[in-house]
Amino acid sequence: MRARRFIPSLSQLLAFEAVVRHQSVTIAAKEMNLTQSTVTRLLQNLEGQIGQPLFVRERKRLVPTDAAKAYCADVSAALNMIQRASMGLMTNPDGGALSLAVLPTFGTRWLAPRLAPFLQANPGITVNLATRVQRFSFDTESFDAVIFFGQANWLRANHMKLFDEHLTACASPDFLRRHPISTAAELANLPLLQLETRPTAWSAWFEGQGANPPAKSGMLMDQFSMMIQAAISGLGIALLPDYLAWAEIAEGRLRPVLRPSVSGAGSYWLAWPEAKDRYGPLRAFRNWMAQTEAPEEVTA
Template sequence: MRRAFVPPADTLIAFECAARHLSFTRAAEELHLTQGAVSKQVRQLEDRLGVELFRRVRQRIVLTDAGRIYLHDIRGALEQMTAATRQVMSYAGSADVLNLAVLPTFGTRWLAPRIADFGRRYPDAGLNLSVRLQPFDFDEEPFDGAIHHGDPVWAGAIAERLFDEEVIPVASRVFRDRHQIRTPADLARVPRLQLATRPLAWRQWFDLAGVETDAAFQGARFEQFVMISEAAIHHAGAALIPRFFVEAELASGRLVRLFDLSLSQQTAYYFVYPEGRTMRPVVSAFRKWLMEEARTARTRRETMLPG
């Protein structure tokens, strides 16, 4: 029954391409076919569906209402098939492949600079990284593990703590000197950068510093820490950023820590993996490596002087 409702893939690809270009000729060029072949495949699809997908208007084609709806759904299905095919191809040449869901800034600023070491230690292991912002069901998503920030709560999964989060105020040296920032109260009068998902951060930091201000919620808002750090580096404002995200920038002088006062969060970063599922060797190896890296990072931060 299912096969009866699945048209041949070449007709779907021809339809999507023609719909995207609104031209059989341009679709033929992209698919390396003749214009007649593309037109024939689309007509075969229309005959199979019993629905007109295009209206032929003089020398051009226009999607019908049914065509627009079908295009939306088929495009998503084709993208999923493409992603699935690329993922399974990644297994070629690897003894095992780890599929990991990561938070974007964590993946970019903390994990990516270290991942080469994992590759050196486990040269036969493959690795696929994808971004996920929210917890998901491991039974419905093709992941072996995930990096999670928040509380150690994830349905059907085990959460192992990597490290806590120490949020510090930073800015470029140019910004600090230009605005003559000398005391925590000075930050209430300068441009501040806000993280959209943590709207209370500056309010909490000012409270911790004993600074009374009505301006805690003012400032440009960004969706990710990596965007805030780049803006801060280029003198756009002061920012509250987890220290381990900007260690390289602090070491190089691209950012400076404005004050020793840090905002400790109740939440932490965790490595999460499915409960009750036998851990494959590549997952076990990655978990061991990740916990070692997190432990090393914690030790290094604990021995570093503020600044």
Template sequence: MNERGRRLLPPMGALTCFEAAARLGSFSRAGDEVGLTQSAVSRQILLLEDWLQTPLFDRLGRRVRLNADGRAYADQVGPALHRIRRATAKAIERRPENELNIATLASFGMRWLAPRLPRFTERYPEYTVNFAARTSVFEFADEPFDAAIHFGWPDWPGAGHDLLFQEQAFPVASPRLIAERGVTTPADLARLPLLFQESRRAAWAEWFDQAGVSMTGAPGGATYDHFLMLAQAAVAGAGVALIPSFLIEPELASGALVRPFDISVSSERAYYLVHPSDRTVSPALSAFRSWIVEEATA
């Protein structure tokens, strides 16, 4: 590293004190977090300000407040230090090479992935797969995951995408509700309470359009975060739910839910296995990728 490169790397102790003080809004609280006295934190931040040749805090008597330069610097330094901590933790962990950590959507993991996983274990007994539920996109650099299940478009930043399948969703309801309300045509469903999944608010309008039913105004009804909650509400007779077929196979098989019509609606979005594109693919991940794509194709 040349002299200019060294000049652009302030002392780590000063950066740590600054990040804590910026986040907590107090030198005293920052000292409690990093294990220093308030005066020691103050000296470290003065050292950093001298290094940068600019003040980062406004001193208001015994109070301190980030100024504009301090806020801009904290917005960049905070995430960088978080990544350093994560990278250090991962290096210390030294996770076995035969172990995989996969983030999955909860409903997908419970209803599609878990029942098929014994086939992976049978084929690759040397590998261990750990699963954790995640519902939103994250930075792989900040999380201990080797790959994740993603629903949507192939747009996960910095990741490769293996296409699994698209959804085919159709209405389901308890057989008692269908019988009591005399449902015989698709238009009859518009008279029933419609149950929604939070991220698929437009799905019912798409289904009625596919069925050739004109809706007068936006349909209303209860909304649920997860498909499994939606399915249980439908089983209890709370209304009609529009659910992807692979998520309700047990309820259909048992008769707890019935499918009143064969009309399905397809989503242009799809399920993907995503993995960081800047990492070397391990043998364990390579095996899991091949297996899950094969399962999805089958």
């Protein structure tokens, strides 16, 4: 059994989190649709239960202590988890919800267009998607699984490999008319668009071309969608995974540069916390992903 004295009421925790976030009882009370005196009483009761002060008063403002800030981070994560669980139950009471963190462009350009067959085959399951670029901990984020790029090294998680990444350098037709390219060495003085999460991608591409990468680089971006648009606008050469390059090449917005489909430096993985290994919606999603074909390589 859980010790009740270590579990404050939900009203106390909501009031505490709101006051820490706003550093104002007045704003927190308005957000919660309560009176200021009620919020103040909830804070006092929480401090009494915890056994130590959580705020200091400075110029009529409540300033959380360092211990309170750390406590609030854990409380906020727990409240988010409760909210996600409640939303999942409310939206799908007879099935289950799968909360999945995905890379932004991967989610919109590859995963989302393929989800319909999975949902049709599993009518009781709701899939909730949220984008994450940086790594996070399953201990503080209430996701059931994550799709990420790199190596199978997510902390305290099980992994399933989805597919390897293959890279194709692409530029707009107008850019290539202005800068004809017949050898890798000719890229030395051209802007090579960079992605924050792929610091070694261009090195892998040049190695695949049998050449050394130049020291000069181009604009740095945090998402492939921005890189694609920059390349279409003629700002430089984009290095894209094949599943993204295919559509742009097929529609004539971009053209491949030199040898296409060079092996990249990582793979796409599905990872999930060990405690979720037998969770029904996640098991169904893993089985479906295992049968989903990897993207085709660019061949021209």
